Amino acid sequence: MGKVLTVDTMNANVKKVEYAVRGPIVQRAVQIEKELKEGVKKPFNEVIKANIGDAHAMGQQPITFFRQVLALCSYPELLDDNKFPEDAKNRARRILKACGGSSIGTIDCVRQDVSRYIEHRDGGIACDPDNIYLTTGASDGIVTILKLLTTGEGRTRTGVMISIPQYPLYSAALAELGAVQINYYLNEEKCWSLDIDELQRSLEAAREHCRPRVLCIINPGNPTGQVQSRQCIEDVIRFAAKEHLFLMADEVYQDNVYAEGCAFHSFKKVLFEMGPKFSSTVELASFHSTSKCYMGECGFRGGYMEVINMDPEVKAQLTKLVSVRLCPPVPGQALMALVTNPPQPGEPSYAQFIAEKTATLNNLAQKAKMTEEILNTVPGIRCNPVQGAMYSFPRITLPERAIKDAKAKGQVPDMFYCMKLLEETGICLVPGSGFGQKEGTFHFRMTILPPTDKLQTMLRKLKEFHQQFTQQYS
């Protein structure tokens, strides 16, 4: 008798899941690192990982105040230590006290902090803590809301509109849940902007074979780095209202805005500024996390979602559903409390906090600019401005012969390109095909996270590689 569980007898939806960010390129990169350690000769000394948005792994320093409070919460005897500033101690005492009284999984004061943060961010528009659900990173919240929305079979199956290129969590979650993925394409020629006509086109095409119910937006964009204009957000909300779609706004890069003339506008704020016709009807879930922005604390898996205009009975179902999985990690919850309630003017840690936050964001802005500029000096690479988030998603021209060779090897051409880049230079990127792209175009996603000097070296090596590659296959 064979095994109970084989690829032939396993959940077919799981098999359909794809996740390029940790795909074969990364596996090979890990292998190469091992080989380097074992003394295998390579044309480079180290693997440079520009594949995932983990800022600290690339050397970004955590915010001191956050880590002080977390240490105090972990080991409260440090509350007697005069090395720690009073405001850090006060935050720790407050969190510890709230934990002691908690029986419902999430720490109540965190939801209050989150709700005040949102109100402040959105110029005073009210935020009810009962609309806040703490999550294990944003991914957890996104999957949970998609799960609620997934129903039907065949032509009544829930369809979910996602941007292409997309962050592959979305396609993976939809595959796992058995929902229908509806692709709308961002406009690369217009700096990856979102086009309402394209939304309309993809919606109408999808209605032939499923029931579209959800529209997902990532702003600032991953992997494409664009920042949506206020006008665009208004148009999207109008579209969702007209077409009766549930809106999901992935806003985890809300502090990561670099380009002049760009600003972050939350979907919540724009929705409420559009007046009651929209603010009292359009259903919206927005997501944030501790993993990006100036914090970069991926490892703590902190996050929240705010739900607007959600049916109260559905909210009760949501509360039940998240209870089964018990609480999100408490250190992540504590961190979210600090992110949403950081040191204030007059508090002892304020100056250092602002200095660290500003330095981190300025450094990212500088690297965003540098990435765009250097990439655009390479013939055959065209890079849109990195307006926000942590990634560039440049288009690459691949010679016909490279495309043929890739196909002969059974590889997608940009996978072929990225694998060769890794083998020859140690640079680890993710092929554009992992995020989706227009048929016949090729891209890669590169984070802007390596330290400035390393990023510069990397971009120089990439330039040389691309020129050689083009020559070799022309």
Place this chain on the structure above:
Amino acid sequence: MGKVLTVDTMNANVKKVEYAVRGPIVQRAVQIEKELKEGVKKPFNEVIKANIGDAHAMGQQPITFFRQVLALCSYPELLDDNKFPEDAKNRARRILKACGGSSIGTIDCVRQDVSRYIEHRDGGIACDPDNIYLTTGASDGIVTILKLLTTGEGRTRTGVMISIPQYPLYSAALAELGAVQINYYLNEEKCWSLDIDELQRSLEAAREHCRPRVLCIINPGNPTGQVQSRQCIEDVIRFAAKEHLFLMADEVYQDNVYAEGCAFHSFKKVLFEMGPKFSSTVELASFHSTSKCYMGECGFRGGYMEVINMDPEVKAQLTKLVSVRLCPPVPGQALMALVTNPPQPGEPSYAQFIAEKTATLNNLAQKAKMTEEILNTVPGIRCNPVQGAMYSFPRITLPERAIKDAKAKGQVPDMFYCMKLLEETGICLVPGSGFGQKEGTFHFRMTILPPTDKLQTMLRKLKEFHQQFTQQYS
């Protein structure tokens, strides 16, 4: 136009999910706490929560060494502080170093620590770190394995055998995944032991309407507190082999064994001691977490699973699936490294670590005994020995008239009982119906976690309540 997402148009599987541990009783308990704060007069001063297995929430102290290392990892500047012992600093340095080099989500040294821990626990039986998957608490691992195993439609739908009474994570996960729940009843008369004939009966009945593929065991038992004998585990393994079932062993209470003559035997160890006929064929996933035992660190959401004899292609699918959700919380991973690699003899923290661990486990053993003894003095309550885990699950006799009154109110009788108990005494328990029980029998689950004096008071109040209740409805 109505809302996009309503209870009528939401995922029907989610609606079927039930989770009694955080149900109406707990919601009412939270409300009562608020009322007490607001000065509402009650016949009691505080709500005593004996509903969830959160040891720290009930006053159990965390292990000093664990918290020291976590503080050092959170705020590495403390590495210069001579208040911290050297072994704590060494552990922190090792974890921090491993984090720096990590690109694959989980910290590699944690899986190595886990694997050495398992080898030591199981008397030297080899454990391959590649069979270890770190998880966000045990729940996460359990749901993930169930997800892999869920396939089919109608009569080919995957059936999963779970004990009744069960921990409601299982029924909730099966409802959400749309798998078929197959109930096998534990034998209350024989101290909640597992009976192979009953497994056979439930399996055969289930084969009429689904495809049974999985057998889940919780040992030590939740909510029933029994500890399985080595013989019983052998029989279960033989049964799984004969009936071609994938075994899932929930072993999160592996250190919580109190009764004389009882010992924890891991399914892995027994499997390998049964020889290659079994050890090379039976597919097994076992689960552990940082939340129970002497650690009680629920908030960190640390856990691991070990998979044995899993098809390599399925393992690749599993690795992909967990990658999409990114890594388990890093503080939880670090904690798992400490639990599986605690201070050793000769290290400065060893004596304190052993003293704290022993004191916690002894205290639990004492409370387990006390709970059983006091409950069994109450006419109409019959409590099996609490051999392990953290719960008693006593059977209660309810007067006919109480059962009638409950039904008239649309309440399950033991819910009616527990709600009344809460209102009159402030004691918060979970009705047996939330875990499943034989038709016509009634129980409640009560944790043994309140501090000894509070537990004693609680048991006394419970006794008085039960006597009054019986009188009132007779």
